Amino acid sequence: MRILITGANGMLAQSVKAKFEKENELILTDSKELDITDKDAVISEVSKLKPELIINCAAYTNVDGAEENVELCERVNALGPTNLAIVAKLVDAPLVHISTDYVFGGNKPITEEYSEDDEKAPESVYGKTKLAGEVGIIKNTDKFYIFRTAWLYGEGKNFVRTMLNAGKTHDEVTVVDDQHGSPTYAEDLTSIIYEAITKKIPFGIYNSTNEGYTTWCDFTKKIYELSNLKTKVTGISTAEYMENAKKPVAKRPLNSKMSKDKLKSAGIDVPTWEDALKRYLVKEGEING
Numbered sequence: 001m002r003i004l005i006t007g008a009n010g011m012l013a014q015s016v017k018a019k020f021e022k023e024n025e026l027i028l029t030d031s032k033e034l035d036i037t038d039k040d041a042v043i044s045e046v047s048k049l050k051p052e053l054i055i056n057c058a059a060y061t062n063v064d065g066a067e068e069n070v071e072l073c074e075r076v077n078a079l080g081p082t083n084l085a086i087v088a089k090l091v092d093a094p095l096v097h098i099s100t101d102y103v104f105g106g107n108k109p110i111t112e113e114y115s116e117d118d119e120k121a122p123e124s125v126y127g128k129t130k131l132a133g134e135v136g137i138i139k140n141t142d143k144f145y146i147f148r149t150a151w152l153y154g155e156g157k158n159f160v161r162t163m164l165n166a167g168k169t170h171d172e173v174t175v176v177d178d179q180h181g182s183p184t185y186a187e188d189l190t191s192i193i194y195e196a197i198t199k200k201i202p203f204g205i206y207n208s209t210n211e212g213y214t215t216w217c218d219f220t221k222k223i224y225e226l227s228n229l230k231t232k233v234t235g236i237s238t239a240e241y242m243e244n245a246k247k248p249v250a251k252r253p254l255n256s257k258m259s260k261d262k263l264k265s266a267g268i269d270v271p272t273w274e275d276a277l278k279r280y281l282v283k284e285g286e287i288n289g
């Protein structure tokens, strides 16, 4: 299959490329080759390329930076996916897009999970623009998959790598302990995308994280436990963290728990976040397999 991957230099795109390149012809573009915010370029270029599938890995992902760069964030996260949906319909190619737990706002009681159709109430620029991107897709094409993920880590700079580096150089770290969600390994999100396409599950929106829930604080403790690092991990509340922040900080969802029932009903099972973390640490050479 001829697959166009946009945002091909990003973190998720690395595992998407690795998974899909064996059986498919990939066309890789990032902002230099195809700026997804440029509607005319998107329509003319993609019409010429005639992909059979478009996987959009492009996004503005700096959640705090978005609070100050509203216009750019809107262009990349809302206008960009809308442009891709318009051209996807024109060339009759399904569009795969990645969204986020931030669309919900996260104010549900911590004992409850979000299902796909729950009320959206984003509280950050990033969350609002990602929701607008979803709406732009739904309005412009029927053949789409929107995978809502959270706490993503994979190749390159990410939370696990940051905490490993901190653990190796500090005796103690302080980590937020009142945000609840599912760390998600980019390779497992990629497998969800791959299975959805190969099994031809119904088009639509799917919560797509690793299974199980934790906090950033407990996640860090697990990273250190598995890596045999003795660094002390101290919890801090989100409110306290925000008070101490030197730069503007976007509001984070306290509850990012997303039910995977819809994905399971479509025949896709996802590994737990603990299992995923172990595989990541082995792949990165941090622990033995």
Ligand SMILES: NC(=O)c1ccc[n+]([C@@H]2O[C@H](COP(=O)([O-])OP(=O)(O)OC[C@H]3O[C@@H](n4cnc5c(N)ncnc54)[C@H](O)[C@@H]3O)[C@@H](O)[C@H]2O)c1
Residues within 6 Å of the ligand: 006, 007, 008, 009, 010, 011, 012, 013, 029, 030, 031, 032, 034, 035, 036, 037, 057, 058, 059, 060, 061, 076, 080, 098, 099, 100, 101, 130, 149, 150, 151, 152, 153
């Ligand atoms: N990282 C997370 O924790 C997280 C959580 C939930 C959802 N997501 C979503 O997952 C997806 C992948 O995230 P990631 O962490 O791999 O992102 P990333 O920031 O690593 O990569 C994004 C890529 O998009 C490219 N890009 C930016 N503007 C562009 C434009 N105008 N045209 C074309 N390309 C452009 C960037 O150059 C970059 O290569 C995104 O949709 C993101 O919103 C990420």
